[in-house]
Amino acid sequence: VGSTTARLRADRRTAICDAVFELLGEVGYDRMTMDAVAARARASKATIYRSWPTKPELVAEAIVHHFGDSPASPDTGSLRGDLLETVGNACQVAGSSDGDVISGLMTAAGRNPDLAQTMQRCMYDAKHAMFQQIVDRACRRGEVCSGADAGVLHEVLHALILARRMWDSGDLDDGYAEHVVDQVLIPVLEHPRRAAEVESARQ
Amino acid sequence: VGSTTARLRADRRTAICDAVFELLGEVGYDRMTMDAVAARARASKATIYRSWPTKPELVAEAIVHHFGDSPASPDTGSLRGDLLETVGNACQVAGSSDGDVISGLMTAAGRNPDLAQTMQRCMYDAKHAMFQQIVDRACRRGEVCSGADAGVLHEVLHALILARRMWDSGDLDDGYAEHVVDQVLIPVLEHPRRAAEVESARQ
Secondary structure (H helix, E strand, O other), X not given: OHHHHHHHHHHHHHHHHHXXXXXXXXXXXXXXXXXXXXXXXXXOHHHHHHHOOOHHHHHHHHHHHHHOOOOOOOOOOOHHHHHHHHHHHHHHHHHOHHHHHHHHHHHHHOOOHHHHHHHHHHHHHHHHHHHHHHHHHHHHOOOOOOOOOHHHHHHHHHHHHHHHHHOOOOOOOHHHHHHHHXXXXXXXXXXXXXXXXXXXXXX | OHHHHHHHHHXXXXXXXXXXXXXXXXXXXXXXXXXXXXXXXXXXXXXXHHHOOOHHHHXXXXXXXXXXXXXXXXXXXXXXXXXXXXXXXXXXXXXXXXXXXXXXXXXXXXXXXXXXXXXXXXXXXXXXXXXXXXXXXXXXXXXXXXXOOHHHHHHHHHHHHHHHHHOOOOOOOHHHHHHHHHHHHXXXXXXHHHHHHHHHHHO
């Protein structure tokens, strides 16, 4: 009986998360109502409010359900390979219908600090471990020094893809991924070693 | 008589541009109507439509009138000084009430391709000459090589400030400006020289 209950609960969660994600794509965050979510998922509003008292929390749940907890980091054997795969994946998502949902949420988040915080947590913070792993492996291979900062890597990549997607300022293709990796991300990651070399040459 | 007409025309342009800028701050782009602009500026709608047939064109005119045609580039005598002043200025504008208007326009632009193009032209393209001057002077001083790319500098700076402002992900203070300049922009601009050095060491 316990496992049946657990399965029913999981099925209901899936139905609610799918309903949220569909409605975000169809009507957007601002016009998505709890009534519409409940109707689409065939769930009671009380059930939804009990687990997810606010709209941002419901969105966070739907995002985690749709994209998974935190992405696995690519492991191609080189820093450049790992970065090209990471940026390529980000470009692919940004250019898909999932990207439309994310872009709509980010637009709504510009006017809604609670939603902005939620998006920060489940779309940004959740990916940090992946960037750290890429940098740690590059450091062990000797491609960057221990001063290389996964936080800056993440910050810059996130801002570039988001700006390009939100305001449609250019293609999100392989050429763009190479541009970002070779002209921005690798220079940023290699810089601490170079700064240390310049410093030690001075002494 | 000719100069009186020209002055009246300039006064009317100022009244219309001020009305647009105020209304953008008060009600935002989507709810700003031509009727409201005409009433606030004490101008006829026909007059407005004759010079600026579309809402994005009217916004472009108001932005150019408010911020000036294209900003003068700082000339502090060093690349780092010029970049710190440029990023500091951008942070200051982003954190002011002008930044609220820009941020509101960028939010609206996410759903309006015509407005996105207009913003690209009068808020992005118009600044390119300033970045080119900074890089050209740094190149003449020998701080960067001729491969240093003002376009990448502009792209990265724009995306970082905008993302931080739109989703309020942190302070836009002097510490942030230093972080952007020292950890991102200078590494990006210095990279082409280093790549050329590595290439020539190989040969």
